[in-house]
Amino acid sequence: MYDAHIHLDKYSESKQQHILQNEAINGLIAVAMDYHGSQKLLDLVDHSKVNIALGFHPEQRLNHAEIKEILSLIDNYHNQLTAIGEVGLPQYLKREQPKLNVQPYIEVLEQFIIKAKQYRLPIVLHAVYDDALVTLDLLEKHTIEKAHFHWFKASDDVINRLLTTDYMVSVTPDILWNPKTRKIVSSFPLERLMIETDGPWPHDDFEPHHIHAQLSAIIEEIGHIKSIDTETVNLTIKENTIRFYNL
Template sequence: MLIDAHIHLDQYAENEIPALLEEAEHVIAVSMNLPSCKKSLKLSKAYAKVKAAFGFHPEQPLLSDAEEDMLFEWIRQHSDEMVAIGEVGLPYYLKQEKRVDYLPYVALLERFIVLAKELNKPIVLHAVYEDAAIVCDLLEKHQVTKAHFHWFKGDEEVIERMISNGYFISVTPDCTYETEIQQLIKKYPIELMMVETDGPWPFEGQFDNKRTSPWMMDPSVEVIASIKGLTTQEAARIITGNTIKLYNL
């Protein structure tokens, strides 16, 4: 029984959730916006296996100042009921589609990083490729070390920087068919590694046309174990321990 370190549980149908949770020891349920935060909180109260994270996903239009303040105030009010700030970060994929003014997104992310430090909570990050360097700058500026880069992809320089700073990454089921992710697993210490599904995001290969759910972490751990020269059981033990440690489960 593994811990899904990153899943959008609020995006599943209510009647799907009990069966999904049977496949995991715990799940870290990240949030997209204030309504999503409220649903994640509700799910964490309904199911002991669900641990909520509150944030604002960057791949969407920004909030108004008033909406942003409302979100931050709500998070502070419910900080004892969350395990992390997240999902937050920078809009890398939105930037590929259209011109985006990055400065307001960077400012919002910095505000979340300051909040994570204030509340002494880990921060769950959506930051890939060149965005990861910007995020590392902000984390270092505010001396925040409890950072989790989910579904991370990046160059050698930023990987070394993240390892040096002790930042965690989580691996998705695409490690079973993506060479880029397999190369990342080779480079990154297993002591800083977790597994996730990012469900309900769909996957290819053996997962094609299947609903994303926590059982898909099992093949991921098998790949990690093979690359690291460990038994599947040993890899699972280390990865689970990492997640428990970071999220204080």
Template sequence: MNHSIIDAHIHFDLYCEEERAIILRDMEKYKIKAFISVSQHLSSAKANLKLSQEDHRIRPAFGFHPEQALPTEIDLAELQLFLDKYHSHMAAVGEVGLPYYLRKKEPSIPIEPYIELLEQFIQQAAALNKPIVLHAINEDAPIVCTLLEKYSITKAHFHWFKGDQKTMEQMTSNGYFVSITPDVLYEQKTQQLVKQYPLSHMMVETDGPWPFEGPFKKKMTHPQMIHHAIEKIAFIKKMKAQEVYDRLYENTKQFYFN
């Protein structure tokens, strides 16, 4: 584990204080240079901003996670003002997207208001010239791609992408990025994504504190798990680990830090 990594997607504010201290303490040991901490809503965005001000290795993204009830007009306006005010501190707009799992649980929930909400965040990302971090699962992904194309968004990051071959080809053609989680060690669909998607448009993430199975079962999700994911990516791609480490690190730097 002598190679530098960046966790491209983590919910750092959702860890308890003790867990956050462990991760920050371990960063130098595991060569974790930085991570992108995405937000759930306004209070989450404020928490991530504060954390980033306390430690420069934390890069915050501000947004509204779609797997929850829609914000009120007042809440949305306050969040959008927050993005405008602190855009210079913000690595990206995110996490935003469409409520796939929420609608699976409650099929009566209409998708149209969530599409309208996402479109507003896409417009704001375009206006602020910021990347956008997306939660777009299976049949929701083509809808999101169409919205991105409408506003000529090129710096789009589909975290933990799950979708069909046609959508994957559309995303590749548009130059969108995906990020791979530690489930690549045991999930065939993730392994297939790694096999097919170009390394030039790939990053790595944990989505922590989301828990994993396989060798990570009952373990706190920690950015150091990315090292295991990268070794698996190198194996799937039939490449030297050093080359994969270097490419993923540069991809993330160029996407979020330039």
């Protein structure tokens, strides 16, 4: 069982150990949000279960000096990275700041896409709703083969556009209550799905460091939605993650 998207650097050391010592967890895709988080993840690069992605989360004010440092880290450590990310566009920041100029965020996203192309690494994306359309145009422009839209949700038109690609999506425990997430699972074939906690993001009825419980609940619910037995769901999603991230 793999957690395809977790902010491992945001946990205390004791909570990290709790997660990493769970034998039911085969591995994690640990994504960075900023330069400090990137450095903390690089300290864990030798752990067998930790697979690192470096990036700059878009739901924050752009810091071009920091972004330049992260891009340099990618250059220096690309052989030790599993992916680029988390990167994308500021959907929720735009809602808070309707006058936000999004063009600089698009330009930053493109810089990270170029790095993914340069080093032949998958890219982990925060790109939901109509932001996915802008992102898909950039991915097509740079002929990116592997893209992972995490915690994806969108309109029917955007879902259908993404379905025409080979890119992957992942879902969190909000599959238990969020109709938008349940729709993604209904729309995408099982071979295009991965599962994630986005930890330590809080999900109702779960402790943020109880990764196995969260992933198990997602798998069971995917089985219910798709009328597929839990064992098949678990095995297929595990294989999807291994294949996509070359684990």
